[in-house]
Amino acid sequence: MTQIAKGLEGVLFTESKLTFINGSEGILTHLGIPIQEWAEKSTFEELSLALLDTELPTAAELAKFDAELKANRAIPREVEDLIRNMPRGINPMQALRTAVSYLGLTDKESEEVTPEARRAISIRLIAQFSTIIAAINRVQEGQDIIAPRADLTHAGNYLYMLNGKEPTPEQARLFDIALILHADHGMNASTFTAIATSSTISDMYSCIVSAIGALKGPLHGGANEQVMVMLDEVGTPDNAVDYITDKLNRKEKIMGVGHRVYKNFDPRSRVLRDYAALVADKEGKSNYYQILENIEKTVVDRIGDRGIYPNVDFYSGTVYADLGIKKEYFTPIFALARISGWCASVIEYSQNNRLLRPDAYYIGKSNAHYVDLKDRQ
Numbered sequence: 001m002t003q004i005a006k007g008l009e010g011v012l013f014t015e016s017k018l019t020f021i022n023g024s025e026g027i028l029t030h031l032g033i034p035i036q037e038w039a040e041k042s043t044f045e046e047l048s049l050a051l052l053d054t055e056l057p058t059a060a061e062l063a064k065f066d067a068e069l070k071a072n073r074a075i076p077r078e079v080e081d082l083i084r085n086m087p088r089g090i091n092p093m094q095a096l097r098t099a100v101s102y103l104g105l106t107d108k109e110s111e112e113v114t115p116e117a118r119r120a121i122s123i124r125l126i127a128q129f130s131t132i133i134a135a136i137n138r139v140q141e142g143q144d145i146i147a148p149r150a151d152l153t154h155a156g157n158y159l160y161m162l163n164g165k166e167p168t169p170e171q172a173r174l175f176d177i178a179l180i181l182h183a184d185h186g187m188n189a190s191t192f193t194a195i196a197t198s199s200t201i202s203d204m205y206s207c208i209v210s211a212i213g214a215l216k217g218p219l220h221g222g223a224n225e226q227v228m229v230m231l232d233e234v235g236t237p238d239n240a241v242d243y244i245t246d247k248l249n250r251k252e253k254i255m256g257v258g259h260r261v262y263k264n265f266d267p268r269s270r271v272l273r274d275y276a277a278l279v280a281d282k283e284g285k286s287n288y289y290q291i292l293e294n295i296e297k298t299v300v301d302r303i304g305d306r307g308i309y310p311n312v313d314f315y316s317g318t319v320y321a322d323l324g325i326k327k328e329y330f331t332p333i334f335a336l337a338r339i340s341g342w343c344a345s346v347i348e349y350s351q352n353n354r355l356l357r358p359d360a361y362y363i364g365k366s367n368a369h370y371v372d373l374k375d376r377q
């Protein structure tokens with residue numbers, strides 16, 4: 001019988017040195033180094049460079065990369081104007097997709113597909129995603145765009161451009177850790193989409209615009225915003241059990257839980273849970289955190305035996321909310337981090353490219369003939 005790999009589950013289509021995941025044991029490594037060590041000891045800048053070059057950088061290489069990122073933070077005037085002229089009340093992921101597509105029009109190197117050009121474009125994209133997302137957020141809130149500063153870290157500068165004031169070192173570091181945790185994750189749907197586009201030897205901006213579209217959906221990056229919607233619907237911690245039980249009885253999915261690969265626990269959600277708890281403690285055990293705890297307990301009791309546990313999107317929102325980020329921007333924040341993984345994966349795949357072109361098992365009619373329009377019922 002013909003076997004169909006629905007959802008391409010478990011299908012190996014390439015080799016990669018970037019990310020290893022063992023879903024049954026909850027292990028995630030980048031370049032062989034556990035995600036917990038990256039989160040504890042590294043920075044988003046360092047992980048981004050390590051992914052782009054598939055090796056840990058030296059101090060001099062990292063300083064050069066950091067300077068390049070800082071030098072490329074500003075976005076062209078035309079992109080700022082485009083963002084200012086966007087309708088209000090739009091989905092920020094649509095706005096990001098449009099702005100990045102337009103950014104490509106302003107980049108003279110955009111059509112170059114050599115490894116060197118792809119790497120140079122990647123540095124600009126990593127730097128400018130942050131500026132674009134902060135600008136979209138501010139304009140949509142009726143505020144002026146704030147220019148980036150070159151004396152702040154990547155994470156610190158984002159919070160500065162968003163909130164109009166310098167974050168504390170603790171806030172900047174917390175956001176940095178969130179970015180590290182989201183930077184790459186193997187052949188997730190958006191990275192695969194970026195690679196599928198690049199496999200036709202298309203340009204870097206087209207790859208990234210495709211990936212933004214894939215990340216947007218609620219089964220992937222869009223789940224983090226939906227978790228916040230769910231928390232607001234639950235309202236109080238003692239409603240959590242009934243709310244989840246009702247949803248499961250109606251066979252509806254609970255957002256922020258379940259994963260194609262992790263069937264035990266997602267190590268990123270453990271790290272984020274600890275930070276969500278810290279944030280909650282600071283505010284005297286916030287309602288949100290208690291609701292999340294109760295939802296996690298109910299989900300694990302009810303469907304944990306089917307391998308359904310909190311994923312990276314479950315606890316991230318309460319951390320973002322504490323940093324002044326609104327729920328509509330949780331998925332763009334995911335993109336702000338994942339841009340590094342997308343770029344690195346496209347560069348890696350391009351070095352050993354083969355057109356991606358799977359197949360579908362045909363179940364349609366056979367021996368049919370064309371019927372003239374006038375003869376159809």
Ligand SMILES: CC(=O)SCCNC(=O)CCNC(=O)[C@H](O)C(C)(C)COP(=O)(O)OP(=O)(O)OC[C@H]1O[C@@H](n2cnc3c(N)ncnc32)[C@H](O)[C@@H]1OP(=O)(O)O
Pocket residue numbers: 007188218219220221223252253254255256257258259260261303306308311312313
């Ligand atoms: C960054 C990220 O992309 S992480 C994932 C973010 N997405 C979410 O949080 C959305 C909610 N989760 C889900 O929809 C799923 O768990 C996915 C899509 C992420 C991965 O699941 P898949 O491997 O495709 O499994 P699939 O969706 O086929 O589910 C298998 C079974 O588990 C159930 N299930 C899976 N996830 C959930 C969930 N979140 N809530 C309730 N039931 C679930 C399904 O209903 C299905 O049950 P059935 O066999 O009775 O039909």
Ligand SMILES: O=C([O-])CC(=O)C(=O)O
Pocket residue numbers: 184185186187188189220259260261311312
């Ligand atoms: O790997 C996946 O399928 C989804 C995910 O967790 C991610 O992209 O971070």
